[in-house]
Amino acid sequence: MMNIGIVSYGAYIPMNRIRIEEIAETWGRNPDDIKKGLNVFEKTVPSPDEDTATISVTASRYALSRVNIDPKDIGAIFIGSESHPYAVKPTSTIVGEAISAVPELMAADYEFACKAGTAAIQNCMALVRSGMIRYGLAIGADTAQSAPGDALEYTASAGGAAFIIGKEKVIARINCTCSFATDTPDFWRREARKYPKHGGRFTGAPAYFRHIIGAAKLLMEKMKTKPEDYDYAIFHQPNGKFPVTVGKRLGFDRKQLEQGLLTPYIGNTYSGSSPLGLCSVLDVAKPGDRILMVSYGSGAGSDAFDITVTDEIENFDRDKAPTVRELMERKRYISYAIYAKYRNLLYWE
Amino acid sequence: MRDVAIIGVGITKFGELWDKSFRNLISEAGTKAILDAGIEGKDIDALYVGSMSPGRFVGQEHIGALVADCSGLDTLHIPATRIEGACASGGMALRQAYISVASGINDIVVVGGVEKMTDVVGGEATNILAMAADQEWEAFFGVTFPGLYAMIARRHMYEYGTTREQMAEVAVKNHENGLLNPNAHFHRKITVEDVLNSPKVADPLTLLDCSPISDGAAALILAPLDEARKYTDKIVKIIGSGQASDSLALHGREDICTLRATVEASKQAYKQAGIEPKDVDVAEVHDCFTIAEILAIEDLGFVKKGEGGKAVEEGMTRLDGEIPVNPSGGLKAKGHPVGATGIAQAAEIVLQLRGEAGKRQVKDAEIGLTHNIGGSGASCVVHIMEVI
Numbered sequence: 001m002m003n004i005g006i007v008s009y010g011a012y013i014p015m016n017r018i019r020i021e022e023i024a025e026t027w028g029r030n031p032d033d034i035k036k037g038l039n040v041f042e043k044t045v046p047s048p049d050e051d052t053a054t055i056s057v058t059a060s061r062y063a064l065s066r067v068n069i070d071p072k073d074i075g076a077i078f079i080g081s082e083s084h085p086y087a088v089k090p091t092s093t094i095v096g097e098a099i100s101a102v103p104e105l106m107a108a109d110y111e112f113a114c115k116a117g118t119a120a121i122q123n124c125m126a127l128v129r130s131g132m133i134r135y136g137l138a139i140g141a142d143t144a145q146s147a148p149g150d151a152l153e154y155t156a157s158a159g160g161a162a163f164i165i166g167k168e169k170v171i172a173r174i175n176c177t178c179s180f181a182t183d184t185p186d187f188w189r190r191e192a193r194k195y196p197k198h199g200g201r202f203t204g205a206p207a208y209f210r211h212i213i214g215a216a217k218l219l220m221e222k223m224k225t226k227p228e229d230y231d232y233a234i235f236h237q238p239n240g241k242f243p244v245t246v247g248k249r250l251g252f253d254r255k256q257l258e259q260g261l262l263t264p265y266i267g268n269t270y271s272g273s274s275p276l277g278l279c280s281v282l283d284v285a286k287p288g289d290r291i292l293m294v295s296y297g298s299g300a301g302s303d304a305f306d307i308t309v310t311d312e313i314e315n316f317d318r319d320k321a322p323t324v325r326e327l328m329e330r331k332r333y334i335s336y337a338i339y340a341k342y343r344n345l346l347y348w349e
Numbered sequence: 350m351r352d353v354a355i356i357g358v359g360i361t362k363f364g365e366l367w368d369k370s371f372r373n374l375i376s377e378a379g380t381k382a383i384l385d386a387g388i389e390g391k392d393i394d395a396l397y398v399g400s401m402s403p404g405r406f407v408g409q410e411h412i413g414a415l416v417a418d419c420s421g422l423d424t425l426h427i428p429a430t431r432i433e434g435a436c437a438s439g440g441m442a443l444r445q446a447y448i449s450v451a452s453g454i455n456d457i458v459v460v461g462g463v464e465k466m467t468d469v470v471g472g473e474a475t476n477i478l479a480m481a482a483d484q485e486w487e488a489f490f491g492v493t494f495p496g497l498y499a500m501i502a503r504r505h506m507y508e509y510g511t512t513r514e515q516m517a518e519v520a521v522k523n524h525e526n527g528l529l530n531p532n533a534h535f536h537r538k539i540t541v542e543d544v545l546n547s548p549k550v551a552d553p554l555t556l557l558d559c560s561p562i563s564d565g566a567a568a569l570i571l572a573p574l575d576e577a578r579k580y581t582d583k584i585v586k587i588i589g590s591g592q593a594s595d596s597l598a599l600h601g602r603e604d605i606c607t608l609r610a611t612v613e614a615s616k617q618a619y620k621q622a623g624i625e626p627k628d629v630d631v632a633e634v635h636d637c638f639t640i641a642e643i644l645a646i647e648d649l650g651f652v653k654k655g656e657g658g659k660a661v662e663e664g665m666t667r668l669d670g671e672i673p674v675n676p677s678g679g680l681k682a683k684g685h686p687v688g689a690t691g692i693a694q695a696a697e698i699v700l701q702l703r704g705e706a707g708k709r710q711v712k713d714a715e716i717g718l719t720h721n722i723g724g725s726g727a728s729c730v731v732h733i734m735e736v737i
Contacts, residue, residue, distance in 0.1 A: 033548070199470050206367050 004125050005173040005307065007069070007135065007166040008316070010062025011279040011324050012055050013159035013266055016045040017331045018339050020154055026336045027149050034154055039240025043157035043267025045334060046143045048342055050158065052081045053091045055141040055272075057098040059162035062321035063137070064099060069164065071099045075133025076106040078123055080116025080140045080271045081160075082189070082196075084109050095139070106133065113187060114236055115297030116140065117161070117271040122177055122303060124165035135166040142270035147195035148345050155239050157267030161275035171313040172282060172291070174305055176223050180215035181301030188299065198298075204242070207300050212236065212246050215302035216294050223306050227251035231289040234260035234277035236296035238268045252292075259284060260293075265328055278307075280324040285309040350451045354577035355585045355734065357386025357570030358696040363684030364534040366564040371407045371465040372419040378566035378689075379420045379461055386570035387580050390422055394455040396429040399442030399462040400688035405477045407465050416461060435481030436637065438462065439691025440721030440730030443569065444590050447732075450571050457576075462692030463566035474562045478687070481724040483598035495559055495638065497599055497725040499551035502640040505606050506553070508655065511643065513553055515658030517544035519639035520557050520682075522667055523675050527682025529668075529709035534563045534684030544639075558639040563684030567693040583703040588716075589624070589733035591617030597727045606655075608726035611648035615720070618731040619650075622716075626650035629672055629733070630714040631701050633694035635722035636679040642666075645720050646674060649731070668709060676701060676709045691721035695732060702736035 019042045024031035035041055046055075056079055064071060077092045084091045092107035106127070110116035117140015124136025141160025146152035186207035189196035199207075212235055220226065227233070233256045235243040240263045247257045260277030262269075269276055274295040281291055291307040322330075340346055359381025361374050369377075375398065383390070396417050404410045413429035422429075432442040439462030446460035466474055475495075479488045482497060505511045521541055527533035539557060547556040577584045593613035599605050619625060626649060634649070636642035643657035651672050652660045660666060666674035677683045677697040680690060698717035700706045719732045 030548075197470060201365060202367060202467070202470075 002129060002167055003170050003173050004128050004165070004167050005170040006163050006282070007169055007171065008063045008067040008164040009161065009279050009282055010059040010066070010321050011161045011276055011327060012058040012062065013269065013276070013327045014044045014046045014050050015330050015332055016047060016334050016342070017042045018045050018334055018336070022336050023153055038154055039244070040155055040264055040267060042265055043155060044159055044269070045339055045342055046158040051085045051143055052079070052083050052141045052160070053085055053094045055143070055158065055160040056091060056095045056139045056162065059139060059141065059160050060095055060099050060137060063162045063164050065320045066317045067164065067169070069135060071101045072104070074101040074105070074135045074137050074164070076124060076127055076136040077101060078108050078110055078120035078136070078138055080110040080112065080118070080120045081142050082111055082113055082270055083143045083145060101137070112301060113297035113299050114238070114270045114273055115295040115301060115303055117275045118295035118303040118305070121163055121165060125174060125177065128165055128167055135164050138163045138165055140271035140275040142272055144268065144270040145195050150195070152196070152198065155263070155268040157269050159266060159269035159276055160272040161279045163275070169312050170310055171316050173308045173310055175308055176219060176306045177303060178215065178218050178222060179301060179303045180211050180218055182211070184300035186298050186300055203298065207298060208238065208242055208296055209246055209249070211300050211302040212294050212296050213250060215304040216250050216292065219292070219304035219306055225306065229290060230256060230292045232259055232281045232291045233257055234274050234281060234291065234293040236274045236294065237261060237263035237277065240264040262324065262328070276324060283318065283323040283325065285313060287311045287313055351453055352574035353447050353450045353587045354572055354574045355569050355587065355695065355699050356572045356577050356580045357382040357388065358699045359385055360532055360567040360693055360696045361565050362532050363563045363565035363686060365467045367467065369564065371403060371409060371463060372415065374465060374564060374566035375416050375461050375463040376420045378463070378568040379416070379459060382459065382568035382570050388457060388570060390425060392457045393422060393425065393427055393459055395427055395449060395458045396422065397432060397442045397446040397458065397460040399432045399438035399691060401433060401435055401438045401464060402477050402480065403465070405480070407468050434728045435723035436635070436687045437691060437721045437723030437728040437730050438688040439693070440719065440732070441592065441691070441728070443691060443695055443732060444592055444730055446571050447587055447590050450573055456573055458571045459568060460571060460692065461566060461568035462689040464686035464688040465564050466562045466686060467564050486598045486600065494725065495551040495554055498638040498640055499554045500599065501605050501644070501725070502553055505640060505643065508606055509658070511658035513545060514541055515662045516558060516639040516643065517541040518661045519636060519642045520544050522661070523636060523679040523681040526668060526676050526709055527678025529707065530678045530683055533678040533682050534561055535682045554638055560637045560680035560685040563686045565684055565686035565689045565693070567689050567696045569692060569695055569699070584737050585699045585702045585734050586737050587732060588735045589618035589622030591615060591621070591731045593617070593729050595727050597724065599725050606644070608644055608648050608722065608729065610726050610729035611645060611720065611722070614729040614731040615649050618733050622733040624716060624733065628716055629718045630716050631676060631698065631711040632672060632674050632718040632720065633677060633679070633697050634674055634720040636675060636681050637685060637722065639681070641722065642674065642679065649718070649720060668711065673711045676706065676711055691719070691730060694719040694721060698734050702734060
């Protein structure tokens with residue numbers, strides 16, 4: 001079997017944070033109810049000069065800094081996001097130019113709510129396996145939108161992760177990946193609309209839980225594995241509660257989830273959500289560690305990955321770029337007024 | 350006028366039923382009622398169905414023919430009529446079905462109630478329900494039903510010293526009863542503190558004072574009493590039927606703490622039945638909000654005006670109380686798919702009178718009453734039934 005997998009990775013999250021208290025008090029809600037209900041305490045906020053392109057560029061540069069790869073050998077860049085800065089004009093070419101991977105480059109932007117980043121990983125794997133490219137760069141990044149006062153405002157945040165996929169010096173082998181998708185309208189944003197809408201509790205049982213459980217079970221059936229075979233499990237994290245509940249339902253314990261569970265302190269980074277969880281696990285993983293990752297995108301679908309960390313991680317320059325923990329600790333708190341300014345919620349003529 | 354009996358009942362599970370459509374729900378309830386009665390399709394002379402706003406909830410009107418069609422009755426070409434009276438649509442459909450059998454025009458009649466409410470998101474359901482308020486004088490200014498009932502609750506507290514705790518007791522009792530009803534939307538025990546500490550909806554009402562947005566359907570089979578014995582030994586006879594109306598907007602009423610429509614509709618029903626309120630053994634009343642159950646037991650004459658809160662607090666309306674109210678869990682815990690509610694109430698009373706209500710069975714129940722309200726009290730339908 002060809003060893004295809006992650007050759008390097010990089011993460012980025014903005015340094016601004018807003019506390020749940022700050023948002024809840026603005027809307028006359030009890031912050032303790034929200035923190036308890038969502039298991040989220042603060043979230044990241046992009047500065048006015050940060051967007052999906054800048055987040056993707058930084059995460060990609062961090063990934064490149066950890067390995068000795070000529071950017072010209074990257075044959076494909078796919079970026080999954082639901083906040084591409086342009087409706088028409090790719091983010092992937094901006095990133096390609098910034099890291100000098102142009103012009104012999106397959107570039108495309110993906111959208112599948114919060115799971116387009118993992119779809120990018122799958123397609124890079126396929127292109128590497130077929131021999132069409134040597135390395136592929138798969139990115140999941142977002143500056144998620146939420147209407148002022150909506151329940152989403154407590155979680156919608158910004159961040160992203162980049163993975164160089166290849167077959168040489170693989171630090172984490174992807175043993176298997178599979179997907180589970182149906183037409184389930186739990187969350188959407190129509191063309192030209194600023195903010196998404198969602199189906200309330202419909203986003204739970206028939207959407208998030210059905211698809212994650214479906215994909216995870218499918219993968220474990222194919223691989224003939226059980227929850228206890230994995231050292232780490234990462235599930236998409238729209239809030240701090242769903243991934244813990246879905247993990248429990250599938251038979252994983254809290255210890256397997258802890259390292260990859262970031263939402264309580266950074267919010268839901270959408271396309272960056274499970275990829276950032278994977279980065280956090282790779283920050284500490286040892287050779288032989290086995291990882292299960294399942295993303296979720298509304299609309300709806302899940303991509304599941306069975307990953308084994310290789311001996312190569314011992315020769316890998318993890319220290320050349322910041323870890324997810326380091327990025328999480330680099331923070332400054334902002335008020336709702338600053339948040340409103342940064343997120344363009346103020347109106348004047 | 351002929352005597353009329355209910356010979357069959359059918360009800361679906363109530364709740365957020367994402368895998369069941371409007372037509373799935375009503376045909377399931379109808380089929381259950383037909384099987385319960387032991388009739389065949391060709392026996393059916395007419396069909397009535399109560400539904401409040403399928404047009405807005407699922408984009409479907411022309412409900413009468415649709416229900417006949419999706420129930421496999423299309424080739425019989427029976428008259429099929431939809432009745433609308435806001436949240437009293439079900440009760441009104443039952444009354445129309447009752448009148449049609451009593452008059453001698455029809456013999457066997459199917460009457461159903463249905464609402465599929467969870468296909469719309471968030472506040473949209475509240476907006477749709479607000480269409481049952483006065484658009485020009487109430488809804489236009491931003492009032493929704495929780496707001497209207499909150500005003501009633503405030504006034505009731507002011508006039509009669511009714512407390513928040515007494516209102517909360519209604520929800521606590523109905524959730525307790527709902528635990529015993531397998532079809533109920535909620536199976537969760539709650540406390541007075543839970544109610545008081547739940548998120549505020551419209552002061553003084555909190556989330557747990559309010560009935561939920563539910564999907565569900567219920568159906569009944571009606572027959573002339575003379576023919577009822579052909580189908581069943583446990584005959585439940587409709588001995589009283591009343592309906593009344595009032596001003597659509599709250600401000601049109603002399604006293605917002607009394608729903609005159611309830612007083613008038615129940616007066617008609619008691620008179621026809623030849624009974625008094627104290628003769629009622631079990632009642633299903635319209636507790637769309639906790640304060641509404643307090644109003645109901647007062648306006649139906651179970652207690653004097655102003656004493657409803659105290660009666661609830663003292664346990665008079667509990668399953669083992671003097672007059673058990675809402676043994677099904679009521680709208681609060683059983684759920685409130687608006688068009689289905691009036692029929693579901695009657696289905697519960699039939700089960701209670703037949704002695705088939707399982708763990709929530711009221712002991713020795715012989716006479717039962719249903720009370721179905723539309724809007725903030727602009728419509729009311731009351732039925733009284735007796736097992737014979």
